[in-house]
Amino acid sequence: MGRILEMLLASIIIGPIIGVIARLILPGKQNITVMKTIGVGIAAAFIGGVIALLFKVDSTSGIDWWQWAIQIVLGIIGVGLVSASGGKKSA
Known part of the structure; x- marks a missing residue:
């Protein structure tokens, strides 16, 4: 349980960086x-x-x-899927 909580906190800190890197790598x-x-x-x-x-690993x-x-x-997969599904549209 402790390892999962640690990963969740690390994901909140590292996640925005991952998202930006994914957008920079994804063409278009x-x-x-x-x-x-x-x-x-x-x-x-x-x-x-x-x-x-x-x-x-x-x-x-x-x-x-x-x-x-x-x-x-x-x-990269996530940004591509959200973008393809109309990422800026609001409900």
């Missing part, structure tokens, strides 16, 4: 708000952290490159 214009970018980044950071934990000496790669790939 993304029709998505800043808040949705942050939300996608937080979700990608958390889910990527869980995946890294399951595959035991979350705790390496130094920077956890595999975890970052998983999180960024998930962020």
Whole structure:
């Protein structure tokens, strides 16, 4: 339980960075708000952290490159999906 809470807090801090990196890597214009970018980044950071934990690549000496790669790939997928579904439209 403690590890999941730690990942959640880390995701809130790292998530916006993941979202911005995903938008910068994804080609073309993304029709998505800043808040949705942050939300996608937080979700990608958390889910990527869980995946890294399951595959035991979350705790390496130094920077956890595999975890970052998983999180960024998930962020790119998330930003692309939100943008394709009309990211700036409001309900």
